[in-house]
Amino acid sequence: MSLITYLTRIHFADRVLEDALPEEIDRLKLDRLLVVHDAEAGAGEALDRVLYVLPPHCEASVVAADTLGSGGSATQDRVDGSGRAGVLGLGGSRALGLARQTAEALGEAVPILAVPTTTACVGIASMTPGSSGAAGTRRTARLPSVVLCDPTLTLHAGxxxxxxxxxxxxxxxxxxxxxxxxxxxxxxxxxxxxxxxxxxxxxxxxxxxxxxxxxxxxxxxxxxxxxxxxxxxxxxxxxxxxxxxxxxxxxxxxxxxxxxxxxxxxxxxxxxxxxxxxxxxxxxxxxxxxxxxxxxxxxxxxxxxxxxxxxxxxxxxxxxxxxxxxxxxxxxxxxxxxxxxxxxxxxxxxxxxxxxx
The missing domain is CATH 1.20.1090.10 (Dehydroquinate synthase-like - alpha domain)
Incomplete structure (x- = not known):
């Protein structure tokens, strides 16, 4: 049994990404997904694994965290369209935090999915970094609807x-x-x-x-x-x-x-x-x-x-x-x-x- 419910839904198991991500997309009734990733996740296999397991009905738009403005600005056009949209954060603390802020900027109805690829954070901290990462700019962000903790996604780290x-x-x-x-x-x-x-x-x-x-x-x-x-x-x-x-x-x-x-x-x-x-x-x-x-x-x-x-x-x-x-x-x-x-x-x-x- 991979599912934990404490503060939010958390799946924790080896290769749980492949098992749980399609299930959660269907549960949340998502038709479009904005994937916010950091450089490491984009360069390794993590992003490919996410895109590979998306259900056929779910259209993905991919954006690097470093290209996002404050609070996830300039992303509305990436989720416009028919059906329900969600935001998935993929990577370390910056990508996961910006995904949460982006979803907040897009509206309360936009669910957040967190997929950590480091062993530093899992995307549910009550304080998330602002776009500048500067001290004193932390703020509370809405919790993800689900977190997928897959240890195999962390194997790339030196x-x-x-x-x-x-x-x-x-x-x-x-x-x-x-x-x-x-x-x-x-x-x-x-x-x-x-x-x-x-x-x-x-x-x-x-x-x-x-x-x-x-x-x-x-x-x-x-x-x-x-x-x-x-x-x-x-x-x-x-x-x-x-x-x-x-x-x-x-x-x-x-x-x-x-x-x-x-x-x-x-x-x-x-x-x-x-x-x-x-x-x-x-x-x-x-x-x-x-x-x-x-x-x-x-x-x-x-x-x-x-x-x-x-x-x-x-x-x-x-x-x-x-x-x-x-x-x-x-x-x-x-x-x-x-x-x-x-x-x-x-x-x-x-x-x-x-x-x-």
Missing amino acids: PAATAAAGMDALVHCIETYLATAWNPPADGIALEGVRRAAAWLQRAVDDGRDIEARREILAVALNGALAGQKGLGGVHALAHAIEAELAARGDPPGRVPAHGALHAALLPPVLAFNAPAVGDRYQSLAEAMRLPPGTDLGEALARMGARIGLPNRLAALGLDAAIMDRIAGLAAEDVANHTNPRHATTADYRVLLQEAL
Whole structure:
């Protein structure tokens, strides 16, 4: 049985794309489908697999996420026509988020289908990136009508991409568990995601064709998304801000770290800062990771990041004082900071950045 219903309909199984996508298109009574994909999904087999399994009555229009304007503008002409239209997001967080925003712009009656191809997200986070990807531009978007989690779609990712995406999924679980909102079911889901990540992330990075490890890390991303209604925290606030500032500085896309790649460097100072406000929750996280008693959680996570090839310091980014000041200000304004367990100001984030260098 592949179907899960929690917040929305979720199919999770190897090659579930071929089994469930035609079924869901028929269930939603779709005659036209706008497929929003990122570069990786378009270049690999994912897009071909989606188009191949569409029912004969469903006409597809394909658009690259990078060509869409803010909120999915300039797409109305792609879905005009007879019958009911839907929007399918295919790829990572940007493509899935823009698909949700595009469907919203087209109207409440337009259903959203999410097909993730990375192990970082599954398209149901309560916060989705704006078209610029800048910190502070996150907003709530309507949930997809259905999500298809197919681990075989993630097999293309190399070690570096797998490490960054997997660490991001893990930190989603950690920060959601620590977030200020009261939601015991979400806490349990988040802790289970932490347990899975600690057991399987190294193996997924070491062998990209290990489908069992890929399946487990995609499950971590699902756990983080399901629990993510609680919000995130300081690591994501800083990561959003750093990525936005590096892009604004003019760093070429290949030089701006993938989202998740900097988390291992940010975790020790952020967790140390939050420690007075979390009670015994670090102990619960350490137990989920099966760490020896007395282990410093932040340092253990930094070492875990180093083992999978992630930097544990930010010095290589070349951040000068002016850039760090701007990053600190963006982090304090980011929506992820609103649910950080301890109130963090611009000055606090400036200190945390310095400690991560």
